[in-house]
Amino acid sequence: MTHIDDYATDTDNQWCPGCSNFKILKAFKKALVELKKSPDQMCLVSGIGQAAKFPHYLKCNFFNGLHGRPIPVAVGVQTANPDLTTIVVTGDGDCYGEGGNHFIHAIRRNPNITVVVHNNQIYALTKGQASPTTPYGEKRTLQMKGVDILPLNMPAIAIMHDCTFVARGYAQNVDHLKGLLIEAIQHPGLSYVDVIQPCITWGTRPVSWYKDRVKELGEDHDPGDKNAALAKAIDTESEFSIGILYQTEPRDLFGHHYRDKVTDGPLAELPSLPKNQLETMISEFMPGFGK
Ligand SMILES: Cc1ncc(C[n+]2csc(CCOP(=O)(O)OP(=O)(O)O)c2C)c(N)n1
Ligand code: SF4
Ligand SMILES: [Mg+2]
Numbered sequence: 001m002t003h004i005d006d007y008a009t010d011t012d013n014q015w016c017p018g019c020s021n022f023k024i025l026k027a028f029k030k031a032l033v034e035l036k037k038s039p040d041q042m043c044l045v046s047g048i049g050q051a052a053k054f055p056h057y058l059k060c061n062f063f064n065g066l067h068g069r070p071i072p073v074a075v076g077v078q079t080a081n082p083d084l085t086t087i088v089v090t091g092d093g094d095c096y097g098e099g100g101n102h103f104i105h106a107i108r109r110n111p112n113i114t115v116v117v118h119n120n121q122i123y124a125l126t127k128g129q130a131s132p133t134t135p136y137g138e139k140r141t142l143q144m145k146g147v148d149i150l151p152l153n154m155p156a157i158a159i160m161h162d163c164t165f166v167a168r169g170y171a172q173n174v175d176h177l178k179g180l181l182i183e184a185i186q187h188p189g190l191s192y193v194d195v196i197q198p199c200i201t202w203g204t205r206p207v208s209w210y211k212d213r214v215k216e217l218g219e220d221h222d223p224g225d226k227n228a229a230l231a232k233a234i235d236t237e238s239e240f241s242i243g244i245l246y247q248t249e250p251r252d253l254f255g256h257h258y259r260d261k262v263t264d265g266p267l268a269e270l271p272s273l274p275k276n277q278l279e280t281m282i283s284e285f286m287p288g289f290g291k
Helices: 021-034 051-057 070-080 092-098 100-109 154-160 174-186 207-213 226-234 275-285
Strands: 042-046 061-064 085-091 114-119 165-170 191-196 214-216 240-247
Touching: 021 051, 021 114, 021 174, 042 051, 042 070, 051 061, 051 085, 051 114, 061 070, 070 085, 070 092, 070 100, 085 092, 092 100, 092 114, 100 154, 114 174, 154 165, 154 191, 154 226, 154 240, 165 174, 165 226, 174 191, 174 240, 207 214, 226 240
Parallel strands: 042 061, 042 085, 085 114, 114 191, 165 191, 214 240
Antiparallel strands: 165 240
16 A cells, blocks of 8 residues: 655755645555555656756655666666666757657667656756757747757657557646556556646746646547647647647567566576576577677
8 A cells, every 4th residue: 555645755845835746746655555565666867957956855766876877777777677667858959869869779679668758848847948858949047149049749650660659748637647647657668748837937938838728639539549649749830739739559678589588587587697608598698609
């Protein structure tokens, strides 16, 4: 039995009072309670940024590493211990900018992790510079004449490349986001939730601007329909569709192909392997090893 207070930490929160990150934190905790996940069953992985401070405020195993690099760490954690529910908590700068390469290739690999992106369309921690999702023309602290390159639409890229679960949430809509997180965490394979997260300190649009544009996907949206999913992902001008944009049948999980030959539990619990078994394994990766 888990209670929402089981996830509380005593770390001082550094987010601005009223930041929508608090709402994401709340949605997360509610999802974990409903999933009956205790803190020791979870591992949060993050990089650097306001979003990446998240694991400081939710009690569980965590790894807070370099800017842009949470995905390779999470893939390693999940591969070494598939019993851990492994979740990357990241920002649009961390995941789509510095870590964009890792994310794109994770889509191809399909590790059994969940990636939750706090998308505030800026680098908030470093005081409001443009990120890969800042709209074209928007004036920012560094881009004083306006951003002169086009934004990146990562949900559309993920759908194009058959990421098996792609959703969009809205930070202010806690219960809806909680539902998406529950679905994402339960989905086998890479599940990805882009969360629209208004920044009240460096953002240029009021929260009401987002509220007017956020629209929940209706029953008529079929997440198995790739073209419909793409259309919803691409339209960020007139509205932000929130819900499960795209979901496919599960496919092979990265890492399991190799590790299933050894154990279905945590690698750390394995006894030391006999030398000849180790040599056989290594030679599968390095033909000619030891000759
Ligand atoms: C390798 C490296 N490059 C740049 C930085 C500076 N830096 C820290 S956080 C950040 C951007 C964070 O933006 P985002 O991931 O969107 O998080 P937010 O603060 O907006 O939640 C940058 C550029 C860094 N710490 N390390
Ligand atoms: S700068 Fe923006 S994203 Fe960062 S804590 Fe403050 S309101 Fe939240
Ligand atoms: Mg950001």
